[in-house]
Amino acid sequence: MSDPLLTVANSLKDRARAALGSRNLVLVGLMGAGKSSVGRIVASQLGIPFIDSDHEIERVSRMTIAELFAAYGEEEFRALETRVMKRLLKSGPRVVxxxxxxxxxxxTRRHIKKGGLSIWLKADLDVLWERVNKRDTRPLLKTENPKQTLENLMNARYPIYAQADLTVISRDVRKEIMADEVLKAVVEQKESAAS
Ligand SMILES: Nc1ncnc2c1ncn2[C@@H]1O[C@H](COP(=O)(O)OP(=O)(O)O)[C@@H](O)[C@H]1O
Ligand SMILES: O=C(O)C1=C[C@@H](OP(=O)(O)O)[C@@H](O)[C@H](O)C1
Ligand SMILES: [Mg+2]
Known part of the structure; x- marks a missing residue:
């Protein structure tokens, strides 16, 4: 006998996959929002490839993000990021x-808008801080007061992230639940676009 809960879960994946079509699903948002870890789960649920742009940048440059910032500075890093994103978004579907x-x-934002459906994982300062303060891999947070730096970045960037196609609130729930919320948002945008 089929398990009704399983049937609902399967249909969410299938509906999200159908709604995405050949587009790329692009996760955006501040450090610690869960883009890398939730994105991986979403891709596996949808059965499509997953790519983390930072990992791709590290692979092609054979340097870590921290080494790239230290050796070439943020401006050069952004130029490389733009080139990598442009290439990743040329074909789909993928979760990026x-x-x-x-x-x-x-x-980079123009490439994302052209090549994908963007989704902002939006979190509050305390959620982000709890997550990012455990690791020291993020060069932009190597400041005297990293929590204040994160807050400044929130103030500067949130109006821009708000231009993403969809927004999902990233909260302290399991990553699998966050992944389901991303899938639901993809399904809902398709349904609201159709009505
Ligand atoms: N929903 C969640 N619940 C608990 N921890 C999370 C959640 N999402 C992400 N994390 C943790 O927070 C940290 C940052 O997540 P990550 O996916 O690297 O974020 P981003 O790529 O947006 O910077 C990681 O240690 C990750 O395991
Ligand atoms: O916010 C930023 O400008 C950055 C975020 C980092 O990625 P995560 O958001 O995955 O931590 C990484 O690309 C780099 O340290 C710069
Ligand atoms: Mg990441």
Whole structure:
């Protein structure tokens, strides 16, 4: 006998997959929002490839993000990020998790708008801080007061992330639940576009 709960779960995946079509699903938002970890789950649920743009940048440059910032500075990093994103978005469907600054860069944002459905994982300061303060891999947070830096980035960037096609609130629930909320948002945008 089929399990009714399983049937609902399957149909959410199938409906989200159908709604996405050949587009890329692009996760944007601040450091710690869960783009990399939730994106991986969403891709596996949809049965399509997952790419994290930071990992791709590290693979092609054979350097870590921290090394790239230290050796070439943020401007060069952004130029490389733009090139990598442009290439990743040429074909789909894929789930592409971006680094937090990608959508803020005008050129990269235009590539995202052209090549994908963008989704902002929006979180409040305390949620982000709890997550990012456990690791020191993020060069932009190597400041005297990293929590204040994060808050400044929130103030500067949130109006721009708000231009994403969809928004999902990233909260302290399991990553699998966040992934389901992303899938639901994809389904709902399709249904509201059709009505
Ligand atoms: N929903 C969640 N619940 C608990 N921890 C989470 C959740 N989402 C992400 N994390 C953790 O927060 C940290 C940052 O997540 P990550 O996916 O790297 O974010 P981003 O790519 O947006 O910077 C990681 O350690 C990750 O395991
Ligand atoms: O917000 C940013 O400008 C950055 C976010 C990082 O990615 P995550 O958002 O995945 O941490 C990484 O791309 C780099 O450290 C710069
Ligand atoms: Mg990430």
């Amino acid at each position: 998790s971006t680094g937090g600054g990608a959508f803020i860069n005008g050129r």
